[in-house]
Amino acid sequence: MSSKLKIFNTLSKEKEIFKPSRAPHVGLYVCGPTVYGDPHLGHARPAITFDLLFRYLQHLGYKVRYVRNITDVGHLENDADDGDDKIAQKARLEKLEPMEIVQYYTERYHTYMNALNVKSPSIEPRASGHIIEQLAIVESIIDKGFAYESNGSVYFDVERYNKEYNYGILSGRVLEDLLRSTRALDGQSEKKSSFDFALWKKAAPSHIMRWPSKYSDGFPGWHLECTAMATRYLGKTFDIHGGGMDLLFPHHECEIAQSTVAHGQGPASYWMHNNMVTIEGQKMGKSLGNFITLEEFFSGGHKLLNKAWSPMTIRFFILQAHYRSTVDFSNEALLAAEKGLNRLMEGIERLNNISPGLRNDYNVDELELKCYDALNDDLNSPVLIAHLFDAVKAINQAYDGKLSFSKENLDKLRHLINLFVFELLGLKTINKNNADSDVLNGVLSLILNIRQEAKNNKDWVTSDKIRIGLASLGIEIKDGKDGASWEVKK
């Protein structure tokens, strides 16, 4: 079980060897979506990043409990006293019960994550289902003197906290600097300091999502939800907390503060943050209105998209960059990813048709080592993919008769490719539009036979007519040494 996995810990800003505190069990918590809109490319990044981590940890033999929440309440448009809840706002807009919004977008999220072949987490709790746990933490923080009640709301006392602990331990922020450089916003009179954050908010009369508490009828603060749900399912401390880099401050910093007061220490040993997807160099996000939803990617229905991009192309595109780097969206980059993925998949298909030779010219053990090294080095998926392309090259050379695999090595390579490409990177063979139906296969095999006869008779008119005719139906003929094959092109 002693793995050589190193992960970059945002807390220490260093790559550290991963040592779970209760091996073989691993607790992993990742901040999930606030379900008030369709999932976009930005949502795909953490989902895929931590899916890779989840898969790899499991492969290493860990029993992973992966918790990824659904935020269905408490995520405010802003933190002013009259800040509106994102879900409630959407519900009012569409004249729906908030939970209808939640249900709808949660299902949408699942649909698209599923398309991206992102595994379901072990537990997917909803914030609204954990009000009691959240209120218990509020009370505990008040009891310890680090939160105060104000007009029915409860706020975390950041300045008080910072006197005993370090508010900024994760983000590197210095509270004094923050306070100095920020002027007080209007309508924050309830708070002692502008950086205090809400643990519990009193609901305005018009507010539809509300729960009773001894402070007021209200709703929980966003930061508190993750602390409550993580504690409930993973305990007061657990191994890895993940999320997008944009959540680092204040969200994760606040989680640490809450947990430190309530439980005596920060929640996680390792903090992992994925970087952003950018578009023309700028973060793709709701605030800038420059996001493209996953549905739009899959259908091509967005003015910035030249065509539809399959879920696996999106997944591969994301995995081709390291998770801590920004990845810039463009049609050109996606096309490169699509073609690259195709090359990889065709190589793998070819691998099944290679016969072993007497010699062995390829060192599969070395490839295996390199692949593991790549993942162990802070989940370096782009390097892993580069090694896999080396294998594809060898496969193609073998296919060309320029290189030979021994039986043993061929089996080993097949196993290895299966492990890294399908199990760990989570790529799937591209669905060829039911192209594998027996009828279609039979018809095309007949047509290709006729074409071959025509070619044998040097009847180029007929053979070209077949080729062009099929092409117009979206079927591409590929002439090879051993006859022709076909593929349905979208």
Next chain:
RNA sequence: GGUCGGUUGGCCGAGUGGCUAGGCAGCGGUCUGCAAAACCGCGUACGGCGGUUCGAAUCCGCCACCGACCUCCA
């Protein structure tokens, strides 16, 4: 303004003090009736200016530009 990060060949994107990922595009070739596809081969790039070093794209300094966060965001 503060904090942090980035700047790599036509594009995307890794990485290391010397052994110069990978994908896409491009070029040349093989194959083919022609084409397509496929395969093979080819590209010596690391923002600028200094410094350290036998040697730096990789370390240090300065400058320029870009981005993220600074109580909405994956």
